[in-house]
Every structure is written in C-alpha cells, then in structure tokens.
Amino acid sequence: MQCCGGKGKKVEDANASGIDVKKLDHILEKYRSVPGSLITVLQEAQEIYGYLSMKVLHYIAEQTNTKLAKVYGVATFYTQFRLKPIGKYLIMLCQGTACHVNGAKSVEAALCDELGIREGETTEDLLFTLNNVACLGCCSLSPVMMVNGETYGNLTPTKARELIKELRNKHMESKGA
Ligand code: FES
Structure with a gap:
C-alpha cells in the first residue's frame, strides 16, 4: 500500500473505572481563579485521558462548583471533545x-x-x-x-x-x- 507522507462503542465507562481523576488536580488548581476557563480545563483533561469520561466530567463539575449539566453541555457542544475513548x-x-x-x-x-x-x-x-x-x-x-x-x-x-x-x-x- 502506498504512503504519501501524512467515536466509540459501548466501552466508555468500562474503561473509565480505571481513570485516576487526581491527575486533574494541578489543572483545576491552575485555573481555579480564572473565569471562563471551563473549555481550557476540558481541553487539558482530554489531553491527559484521550477523551472525557463521565467520571472526569463529574469530577470537574464537583471541583469547579459547576453544574454537571453545564460541563456536559460544553463537552457535547464542541466537536473537539470526545466523550468516548x-x-x-x-x-x-x-x-x-x-x-x-x-x-x-x-x-x-x-x-x-x-x-x-x-x-x-x-x-x-x-x-x-x-x-x-x-x-x-x-x-x-x-x-x-x-x-x-x-x-x-x-x-x-x-x-x-x-x-x-x-x-x-x-x-x-x-x-x-
Ligand atoms: S478527496 Fe480524498 S484526498 Fe482529496
């Protein structure tokens, strides 16, 4: 085969159980006093885990005192975010x-x-x-x-x-x- 130079099945939360949400703590701390930083936090979280599991979204909501519905709404609105591995x-x-x-x-x-x-x-x-x-x-x-x-x-x-x-x-x- 020639080379010219160069969303998921029902597996999400089976994998999410092994996710260590504590890896998010330094990010949450960094943006704690920055208003409007939810998207950035989600981007950085996705960089860590490869996608945003419900477990991660819950943790972000809890730690930022934001309603889960809002965090989930932002994560699902932007196509850059993946909710499945x-x-x-x-x-x-x-x-x-x-x-x-x-x-x-x-x-x-x-x-x-x-x-x-x-x-x-x-x-x-x-x-x-x-x-x-x-x-x-x-x-x-x-x-x-x-x-x-x-x-x-x-x-x-x-x-x-x-x-x-x-x-x-x-x-x-x-x-x-
Ligand atoms: S249409 Fe497929 S590479 Fe351009």
Whole structure:
C-alpha cells in the first residue's frame, strides 16, 4: 500500500473505572481563579485521558462548583471533545469528492465489516477507531485514508482489509503474542 507522507462503542465507562481523576488536580488548581476557563480545563483533561469520561466530567463539575449539566453541555457542544475513548489506531477515511467517486464507500463498507463497527465507532478491544473525514489533500491517490498520521492511497476494499490485518498483527507482535 502506498504512503504519501501524512467515536466509540459501548466501552466508555468500562474503561473509565480505571481513570485516576487526581491527575486533574494541578489543572483545576491552575485555573481555579480564572473565569471562563471551563473549555481550557476540558481541553487539558482530554489531553491527559484521550477523551472525557463521565467520571472526569463529574469530577470537574464537583471541583469547579459547576453544574454537571453545564460541563456536559460544553463537552457535547464542541466537536473537539470526545466523550468516548479512541482506538490505538485512528483511521480517518476520506469521503471527499475524488475519494467518493473512486470508491471510498466500498472501502468504508469493507473496513466496517473487517472491524465489526460502524463509522464513528471504536472496536471493543480499543484498537481501532474509524472516522470519515473531508479531503485529506492527497486526491491523486484517492481513495485515501490516514492511520495515525500515515496516509494510504489507491485503496481497494481488499487493500483496506489487509492493512487492518497488518496492524492487528503488528499490535500482537508488540504485545509479544
Ligand atoms: S478527496 Fe480524498 S484526498 Fe482529496
């Protein structure tokens, strides 16, 4: 496969139980006296945990004396915030015009089938997240997808499935399996 340089399933709160909210304390302390800093606090929290679990949102609400509904409302309003964990491999599948015309939908169908998820979801093993995105800027290689910053072009459903298998194997090898 050629490289040109380069939301989740029902797993959220199963993972959230292991989250150490105390890691937020220095951030909460830093912004305690800064009015209107909720978005910044949420951004920094997301940097720490990769996403905003309900446990984290509860803790932020409690520690900042803010209603949970408000914290939750801000977290769900802005698309930059993720309320579910993302996989180790974030697949961004281009659905721009060139990719669409050249078969991005059939690549998407193959990926969904191979991964057992729908677009926007994360596999239960937290290995893959599949997101559709707009033009990635590599239209001459369409259809294209990017995985953790690396771009794969001239995709076919078969190539996309192979890549997933390669990444799974790579992960297994890294685990020493
Ligand atoms: S339309 Fe897919 S990379 Fe441009």
